[in-house]
Amino acid sequence: xxxxxxxxxxxxxxxxxxxxxxxxxxxxxxxxxxxxxxxxxxxxxxxxxxxxxxxxxxxxxxxxxxxxxxxxxxxxxxxxxxxxxxxxxxxxxxxxxxxxxxxxxxxxxxxxxxxxxxxxxxxxxxxxxxxxxxxxxxxxxxxxxxxxxxxxxxxxxxxxxxxxxxxxxxxxxxxxxxxxxxxxxxxxxxxxxxxxxxxxxxxxxxxxxxxxxxxxxxxxxxxxxxxxxxxxxxxxxxxxxxxxxxxxxxxxxxxxxxxxxxxxxxxxxxxxxxxxxxxxxxxxxxxxxxxxxxxxxxxxxxxxxxxxxxxxxxxxxxxxxxxxxxxxxxxxxxxxxxxxxxxxxxxxxxxxxxxxxxxxxxxxxxxxxxxxxxxxxxxxxxxxxxxxxxxxxxxxxxxxxxxxxxxxxx
Amino acid sequence: xxxxxxxxxxxxxxxxxxxxxxxxxxxxxxxxxxxxxxxxxxxxxxxxxxxxxxxxxxxxxxxxxxxxxxxxxxxxxxxxxxxxxxxxxxxxxxxxxxxxxxxxxxxxxxxxxxxxxxxxxxxxxxxxxxxxxxxxxxxxxxxxxxxxxxxxxxxxxxxxxxxxxxxxxxxxxxxxxxxxxxxxxxxxxxxxxxxxxxxxxxxxxxxxxxxxxxxxxxxxxxxxxxxxxxxxxxxxxxxxxxxxxxxxxxxxxxxxxxxxxxxxxxxxxxxxxxxxxxxxxxxxxxxxxxxxxxxxxxxxxxxxx
Numbered sequence: 001x002x003x004x005x006x007x008x009x010x011x012x013x014x015x016x017x018x019x020x021x022x023x024x025x026x027x028x029x030x031x032x033x034x035x036x037x038x039x040x041x042x043x044x045x046x047x048x049x050x051x052x053x054x055x056x057x058x059x060x061x062x063x064x065x066x067x068x069x070x071x072x073x074x075x076x077x078x079x080x081x082x083x084x085x086x087x088x089x090x091x092x093x094x095x096x097x098x099x100x101x102x103x104x105x106x107x108x109x110x111x112x113x114x115x116x117x118x119x120x121x122x123x124x125x126x127x128x129x130x131x132x133x134x135x136x137x138x139x140x141x142x143x144x145x146x147x148x149x150x151x152x153x154x155x156x157x158x159x160x161x162x163x164x165x166x167x168x169x170x171x172x173x174x175x176x177x178x179x180x181x182x183x184x185x186x187x188x189x190x191x192x193x194x195x196x197x198x199x200x201x202x203x204x205x206x207x208x209x210x211x212x213x214x215x216x217x218x219x220x221x222x223x224x225x226x227x228x229x230x231x232x233x234x235x236x237x238x239x240x241x242x243x244x245x246x247x248x249x250x251x252x253x254x255x256x257x258x259x260x261x262x263x264x265x266x267x268x269x270x271x272x273x274x275x276x277x278x279x280x281x282x283x284x285x286x287x288x289x290x291x292x293x294x295x296x297x298x299x300x301x302x303x304x305x306x307x308x309x310x311x312x313x314x315x316x317x318x319x320x321x322x323x324x325x326x327x328x329x330x331x332x333x334x335x336x337x338x339x340x341x342x343x344x345x346x347x348x349x350x351x352x353x354x355x356x357x358x359x360x361x362x363x364x365x366x367x368x369x370x371x372x373x374x375x376x377x378x379x380x381x382x383x384x385x386x387x388x389x390x391x392x393x394x395x396x397x398x399x400x401x402x403x404x405x406x407x408x409x410x
Numbered sequence: 411x412x413x414x415x416x417x418x419x420x421x422x423x424x425x426x427x428x429x430x431x432x433x434x435x436x437x438x439x440x441x442x443x444x445x446x447x448x449x450x451x452x453x454x455x456x457x458x459x460x461x462x463x464x465x466x467x468x469x470x471x472x473x474x475x476x477x478x479x480x481x482x483x484x485x486x487x488x489x490x491x492x493x494x495x496x497x498x499x500x501x502x503x504x505x506x507x508x509x510x511x512x513x514x515x516x517x518x519x520x521x522x523x524x525x526x527x528x529x530x531x532x533x534x535x536x537x538x539x540x541x542x543x544x545x546x547x548x549x550x551x552x553x554x555x556x557x558x559x560x561x562x563x564x565x566x567x568x569x570x571x572x573x574x575x576x577x578x579x580x581x582x583x584x585x586x587x588x589x590x591x592x593x594x595x596x597x598x599x600x601x602x603x604x605x606x607x608x609x610x611x612x613x614x615x616x617x618x619x620x621x622x623x624x625x626x627x628x629x630x631x632x633x634x635x636x637x638x639x640x641x642x643x644x645x646x647x648x649x650x651x652x653x654x655x656x657x658x659x660x661x662x663x664x665x666x667x668x669x670x671x672x673x674x675x676x677x678x679x680x681x682x683x684x685x686x687x688x689x690x691x692x693x694x695x696x697x698x699x700x701x702x703x704x705x706x707x708x709x710x711x712x713x714x715x
Contacts, residue, residue, distance in 0.1 A: 069678035076467070094466035094681070185573075185661050242551070242573050244661070376465065379680035383486045383664055390663030391575060401485070408480075 022051075023310040025082035025318060027301075028058035028074075030067035033247070035269035039335035046327045053314040056082075065188070075100050080304030082311055083318055086134070092302055096128045102303040102312070107319050108132040117323070118342030119296055119365050126300060134300040135319045137328075138337035141294035141356065142264040143196045146271070147283045150256030151178045162289030163200055163230075166260060170237050173259045182249040182258035183238035187386035189246050191378075193262040194231055194385050200288035201227045204366060211372045216407035220399070228395040228402075234262075235389050253282065262288070268336040268352055278351035286355055293364045294356060298337065377409040453694065460687035468683055477688035487689065490667045496579050497668070498647040501586055505643050506636070508587065509594030514624060516595070517602045527599070531592040538589065542656025545585035546572065572658055575665035582657060582666060589653075590646060594639050601635030602628070637708075648697060669693050 025047075031040045037059075044055040058081055060067035071084050075095060086092055095101050108114070108123075117123045117136065126134040145163070152159045152169070155176040160166040170180040183189060199207050202223040209218040218224065241258065243249050250270040252258035261267065268284070276282055287293050301322055303315040321327055328339040329346065338356050339346065346357060359365070373381070384405065388398045429435075463473045481487050512530060516523050533541065548554045551570040559567040571581030605628055613623040629636075651670035654660060660667040669689060677686030 065679055072466070072678070072681075098467055185663075186659070187664075244659075374465075374681070376676075376680045376682040376685070379675065379682075380484075383484075386661070386663045387485065388663075390661065390665065 022053050023314040024054045024056050025314045026056040026058045027083045028081045029085035030060050032061050039331050042330045051317050075304045083301050083303050096133050101133050103131050104319050105132045116341050134302045135322045136300045136340045137322050139296050139298040140337050142192050143287045143294050145262050145285045145288050147260045148253040148256050151259045179240045179258040180237040182252040182261040183241045184246045184249040187382040190389040191382040191385040196262050197230050198227045200290040201230050214409045216403050219406045220403045228399045232395040284352040296365045380405045456687050457691050460691045464683040466681040477684045481688050486664050490669045490672050505594050508591045510598050512595040513598035533589045534592045538652040539656040541589045542653045546657045578666045597639050601632040
């Protein structure tokens with residue numbers, strides 16, 4: 001906790017020191033890993049170079065779970081930063097209701113965001129009662145499984161092309177001393193795997209009924225029974241994986257200790273840093289190879305309401321810059337995520353990104369869970385998944401509790 | 411200070427009780443205000459809002475006992491309470507026992523007492539976050555204690571509490587004891603040093619053995635010291651949070667969750683203030699349930715004497 005306070009105090013001191021003509025804009029975010037920091041530097045360079053304002057970097061170490069409360073309590077507590085990263089969706093809804101976030105509608109209309117941002121659901125997530133409150137910067141999707149060619153070669157197997165083949169291949173992997181599924185023992189990763197398996201096994205219609213319409217009957221139905229049984233299978237496959245962080249689990253796949261990992265497309269950065277090539281050293285399957293659908297979660301920047309007129313001007317300029325084509329290309333190539341604009345050229349992107357772009361172009365997208373269920377409901381589901389994955393809780397009981405959560409969701 | 415306050419009291423014609431010792435009272439106003447506004451006010455505010463459906467921001471929309479009903483039907487909360495009870499009872503007994511034994515051993519006038527005292531007290535200088543991380547590494551099965559013992563030849567040795575939901579709380583307990591017993595030992599040692607030498611001599615003359623002297627004579631005489639130690643240990647147990655976050659983060663699964671972590675998670679991560687307030691109110695209630703009978707026995711009994 002001490003370091004958190006220290007960084008908060010330093011951040012405050014930085015804001016207090018900003019009193020020059022061109023504004024210094026403090027931007028908070030939680031992009032601190034190698035690839036992420038390189039991507040943020042693209043923003044900072046563009047902002048410093050193309051405007052007269054200065055980017056003051058307010059990186060908060062730790063994942064979104066650590067950074068988000070700090071960011072939100074600073075906004076609520078009357079010490080707002082100039083701009084901040086948040087995942088778009090319902091996280092900021094109440095801040096908008098309380099009038100704490102800047103309305104970006106004018107910038108959005110001038111820059112024609114409504115036309116260029118693809119898929120449109122990204123902008124919808126930023127829209128509250130017809131006004132736009134955030135600038136989406138990238139698209140991340142969670143529905144990927146990453147397969148290690150090294151592990152399957154060692155076991156003398158073909159690399160599977162979907163989840164069912166993978167489950168069938170698992171016993172052979174185990175005989176060769178390879179953990180079939182790498183899984184970090186943290187609630188959000190287990191929840192992510194659950195979500196991915198849901199879309200692959202139950203299909204999009206059942207998923208939509210439950211996650212968007214909160215239909216508890218469907219959650220209790222046969223589609224979801226199949227989901228919970230598949231997760232129980234996956235739990236057995238991940239039994240010998242006792243790492244915590246997601247990147248350590250990814251590392252098991254990179255080194256061939258594990259056959260596969262279910263993880264979002266940010267895992268790609270790890271493969272890149274390890275010098276592995278998509279299609280040769282590893283394979284990625286969107287939607288577990290069963291249902292090629294990806295969600296369109298991602299990051300967006302919000303701009304808290306501030307009094308200083310210069311900072312206000314700087315906020316609007318930054319909002320415009322973040323969505324501009326050049327910045328979108330340089331940022332997303334560094335980050336390994338997909339751009340929010342459909343009208344730019346990303347031919348230099350690798351195999352896996354191309355797959356993502358194709359799915360995006362075909363329109364096979366679903367809104368991210370962030371946009372459908374409240375943080376409260378998601379935390380409850382995450383708690384349930386954390387318990388389910390690391391205990392012997394029967395699938396039927398887990399499903400019954402899941403139904404309860406969906407029935408009381410708001 | 412005493413002379414000035416006496417002068418002041420004489421200067422006033424009718425000494426009113428409220429204005430006696432005015433300087434001391436003025437000096438304590440900030441603390442009184444802090445206590446009233448922050449502790450009492452904050453507590454009352456939290457309790458009131460625990461009956462509302464506040465989400466990210468507090469709002470006064472009362473929903474009765476809904477938050478509490480949900481709280482007590484949540485598996486994670488029940489596990490948290492159970493874990494705190496296990497940790498609390500074990501930590502209370504073992505800290506007192508080990509702390510007193512170490513202090514008694516140091517009190518036997520051994521050589522190098524100062525060195526041992528520093529060694530035992532050292533862990534207390536570390537924050538719980540450091541303690542938690544250090545013990546996470548020590549208990550890691552792949553390169554910690556288990557691996558070291560295996561390399562020494564005991565191939566079948568298994569000690570992996572942090573990845574076993576059944577015994578994970580004991581992994582936390584080891585770290586907690588390692589950090590906490592040193593302080594209790596020092597307090598006990600101070601208490602033992604406060605015992606008159608003559609008592610020992612008298613006991614020796616009467617032919618009472620060392621252990622029996624400790625149990626029957628010394629420990630009853632150290633009652634105030636034990637109460638100080640008890641309060642310190644108990645407050646440490648209730649606020650158990652950072653150790654868990656650093657060492658297991660509640661895992662594996664939700665097997666090592668504790669109430670304070672539930673409160674923080676639901677207030678900030680789940681953005682459900684009402685639920686977090688309900689949980690923190692339950693923590694307060696449980697403290698009161700333990701504290702009130704004890705305070706009654708302790709202070710109510712004295713008046714009757």
